[in-house]
Amino acid sequence: MSDLLIIGAGPAGLSAAIAAAEEGLSVTVIDEFPKAGGRLLGQLHQEPNGEWWNGIQKGEQLSQRAHQLGVTIQCEVSVYDISQSKNGWEVYTTRGEYKAEKLLLATGATESPIPVKGWTLPGVMTIGAAQIMGNVHRVKPGNSCIIIGANVLSMAIANELKLCGVNVKEIIIPKADITSNEAGNPEQVLSSLMRLTHLAPTPILRQLGKIGKMVHPKIAIRLFPKKGIRMFDIPLRLKTAALEIVGDRFATGVRTVNIKANGEIDHTSEKVVDADFVCIAGGLTPLSELASIIGCSFKYIPELGGHVPVHNEQMQTNIPGLYVAGNITGIESAKVAMAQGRVAGLAIAADITNDWEQMETSINKAIENVNITRDKALIQFHPGISDARKKFYQKSEVNLTQISKIKKREA
Amino acid sequence: MTMRVECHPVLGNLENQRRITIYYDDQAYQAYEGDTIASAMMAEGVKTLRYHEVSGKGRGVYCNIGHCFECRVCVNEEKIVRACLTPVSEGMRIHSLS
Amino acid sequence: MVVKSDDNKIICRCEEVSLGTIKDIVHHFHCSSREVKLRTRAGMGYCGGRICRTIIEKVVQDINNEKVSNESQLSYRPPIRPVTFGQLGGSENDDES
Numbered sequence: 321m322s323d324l325l326i327i328g329a330g331p332a333g334l335s336a337a338i339a340a341a342e343e344g345l346s347v348t349v350i351d352e353f354p355k356a357g358g359r360l361l362g363q364l365h366q367e368p369n370g371e372w373w374n375g376i377q378k379g380e381q382l383s384q385r386a387h388q389l390g391v392t393i394q395c396e397v398s399v400y401d402i403s404q405s406k407n408g409w410e411v412y413t414t415r416g417e418y419k420a421e422k423l424l425l426a427t428g429a430t431e432s433p434i435p436v437k438g439w440t441l442p443g444v445m446t447i448g449a450a451q452i453m454g455n456v457h458r459v460k461p462g463n464s465c466i467i468i469g470a471n472v473l474s475m476a477i478a479n480e481l482k483l484c485g486v487n488v489k490e491i492i493i494p495k496a497d498i499t500s501n502e503a504g505n506p507e508q509v510l511s512s513l514m515r516l517t518h519l520a521p522t523p524i525l526r527q528l529g530k531i532g533k534m535v536h537p538k539i540a541i542r543l544f545p546k547k548g549i550r551m552f553d554i555p556l557r558l559k560t561a562a563l564e565i566v567g568d569r570f571a572t573g574v575r576t577v578n579i580k581a582n583g584e585i586d587h588t589s590e591k592v593v594d595a596d597f598v599c600i601a602g603g604l605t606p607l608s609e610l611a612s613i614i615g616c617s618f619k620y621i622p623e624l625g626g627h628v629p630v631h632n633e634q635m636q637t638n639i640p641g642l643y644v645a646g647n648i649t650g651i652e653s654a655k656v657a658m659a660q661g662r663v664a665g666l667a668i669a670a671d672i673t674n675d676w677e678q679m680e681t682s683i684n685k686a687i688e689n690v691n692i693t694r695d696k697a698l699i700q701f702h703p704g705i706s707d708a709r710k711k712f713y714q715k716s717e718v719n720l721t722q723i724s725k726i727k728k729r730e731a
Numbered sequence: 732m733t734m735r736v737e738c739h740p741v742l743g744n745l746e747n748q749r750r751i752t753i754y755y756d757d758q759a760y761q762a763y764e765g766d767t768i769a770s771a772m773m774a775e776g777v778k779t780l781r782y783h784e785v786s787g788k789g790r791g792v793y794c795n796i797g798h799c800f801e802c803r804v805c806v807n808e809e810k811i812v813r814a815c816l817t818p819v820s821e822g823m824r825i826h827s828l829s
Numbered sequence: 830m831v832v833k834s835d836d837n838k839i840i841c842r843c844e845e846v847s848l849g850t851i852k853d854i855v856h857h858f859h860c861s862s863r864e865v866k867l868r869t870r871a872g873m874g875y876c877g878g879r880i881c882r883t884i885i886e887k888v889v890q891d892i893n894n895e896k897v898s899n900e901s902q903l904s905y906r907p908p909i910r911p912v913t914f915g916q917l918g919g920s921e922n923d924d925e926s
């Protein structure tokens with residue numbers, strides 16, 4: 321039995337493990353992926369100072385540090401159920417049962433689907449699947465591709481695929497319907513890109529971000545060229561929609577059509593664009609299934625990517641002894657996940673030693689660091705994250721162990 | 732045909748990869764140590780990993796991180812696993828499901 | 830604008846349930862996403878609904894004119910990864926069938 325069991329060896333889980341182990345806790349981290357690092361592994365983008373954010377290296381650094389501190393990391397372990405016992409937690413996995421006093425869920429995010437006709441054909445995959453194939457496994461899913469869904473993630477990964485030698489023919493949007501609305505509305509897509517990308521790690525996105533500060537999206541989308549604009553030489557076509565993915569036994573291309581700023585379809589422009597594979601980029605949403613089966617309360621917060629388990633700034637959920645960190649609490653960059661992981665690790669150490677007063681300064685400093693990291697984040701997945709977080713934490717219904725303690729002290 | 736990204740401008744070149752042999756539906760394929768079943772088959776240009784149990788339509792890797800279960804295959808005639816989460820090993824025998 | 834032919838596109842990949850089927854059920858029974866799930870098996874496949882649930886909820890909410898609620902209707906149930914009887918018995922074996 322460990323003091324702390326962490327589910328998910330991504331940036332949040334590993335950072336929490338490091339922080340907790342530094343405080344002397346015995347920590348075990350489990351993950352179903354064959355390598356530790358989580359979705360960090362696929363990440364590869366250029367920072368404003370020109371340096372590359374190499375997720376594989378970052379992941380290795382975190383795992384190494386954790387190992388040095390005596391953390392046990394076990395991969396290829398899938399968690400399928402959890403129950404709470406008198407002494408803590410029992411976690412059921414494909415490799416047997418794990419027990420721990422405290423439990424941290426750091427399961428990250430999952431990609432939202434965009435159901436396009438033909439999307440079950442082999443050769444159609446999520447944009448993240450292609451990222452991991454290329455950057456982690458070093459295999460191209462094909463020589464050419466089309467990306468359906470224009471958002472920060474798909475634009476960043478389009479460039480990564482290009483670095484792998486893939487000819488990214490175009491980034492287009494899904495045809496608007498009941499399953500896709502925002503992602504299929506040219507004006508809303510542009511508006512969201514313009515709001516998100518003033519700090520983005522690519523010049524063209526930053527440019528859009530700057531324009532966004534001056535021009536209303538309604539006007540901008542009217543001016544947006546039918547042929548699209550080029551980003552790292554990849555056409556971004558917000559006025560082209562995917563009607564269906566074509567192919568007999570596997571995907572061979574996409575039937576596309578031009579659309580007007582208001583979404584109206586120009587049927588005469590219908591054509592098939594060939595590609596070896598097709599990526600679907602529907603954005604990310606927190607992967608909170610384990611929190612759900614444990615019985616956490618949830619809040620629906622669009623800015624954070626969907627339903628998130630209710631928690632406070634110390635990463636405690638409304639269930640005693642259960643903590644969350646990273647993208648399960650809302651979709652943000654890996655750096656924020658790491659900062660949140662540190663908070664969780666420290667808070668759990670305080671919880672176990674029951675010494676919140678001793679730890680208060682370092683926990684508060686770690687929380688402050690989350691906020692700073694958030695404000696400086698290059699990639700923001702949704703507009704308004706900071707404000708949504710602040711509101712969420714102010715109203716947090718989680719009765720903090722330490723708050724009650726601090727209050728007692730004040731009284 | 733290989734779809735390996737042997738050279739990469741930022742991540743560097745793949746060097747000294749240990750090659751192993753795996754069998755998919757009784758046909759031999761070369762894989763690299765460290766591959767998952769999914770990446771090994773993708774590198775060989777095999778996109779279809781199973782057939783839908785009702786419609787019989789081909790399916791392949793969709794999420795690549797264990798969420799969708801589209802990539803499930805049978806290994807060594809006993810275990811059903813997600814190809815995207817399962818590392819290959821020398822002589823591994825993989826069968827598609829239908 | 831929804832073209833009728835879109836209705837045959839698949840929403841639930843595991844169970845191959847189409848958009849049209851889901852829409853018909855909601856219109857016909859004026860029902861919730863939970864009921865859609867029970868009537869069509871959409872969301873009850875191998876992946877446990879991880880892939881399709883948000884879209885099913887969205888379609889149902891759109892048709893019924895509801896807002897997204899804090900507690901999701903299609904809550905997850907254990908096991909969230911398919912397991913064998915062997916595993917439930919505690920044996921160490923990572924079969925996922």
Ligand SMILES: Cc1cc2nc3c(=O)[nH]c(=O)nc-3n(C[C@H](O)[C@H](O)[C@H](O)COP(=O)(O)OP(=O)(O)OC[C@H]3O[C@@H](n4cnc5c(N)ncnc54)[C@H](O)[C@@H]3O)c2cc1C
Pocket residue numbers: 327328329330331332333350351352353357358359360362363364397398399400426427428429430431447448449451473476604607645646647648652653654655657699796
């Ligand atoms: C496909 C994908 C691509 C992304 N690409 C980028 C990008 O390019 N840039 C960027 O800034 N952000 C990207 N993100 C966002 C990413 O979520 C964050 O950057 C960051 O990795 C979140 O860290 P985390 O530790 O919260 O979760 P993750 O890094 O997602 O780690 C969670 C870990 O939990 C494990 N896990 C989940 N459920 C279980 C279970 N039941 N049993 C066992 N293990 C489990 C997973 O295998 C995973 O390794 C991406 C996200 C996804 C899903």
Ligand code: FES
Pocket residue numbers: 791792793794795796797798799800801802803813814815816
């Ligand atoms: S491709 Fe989704 S589980 Fe393997």
Ligand code: FES
Pocket residue numbers: 840841842843844871872873874875876877878879880881882
């Ligand atoms: S996609 Fe619907 S249950 Fe898996």
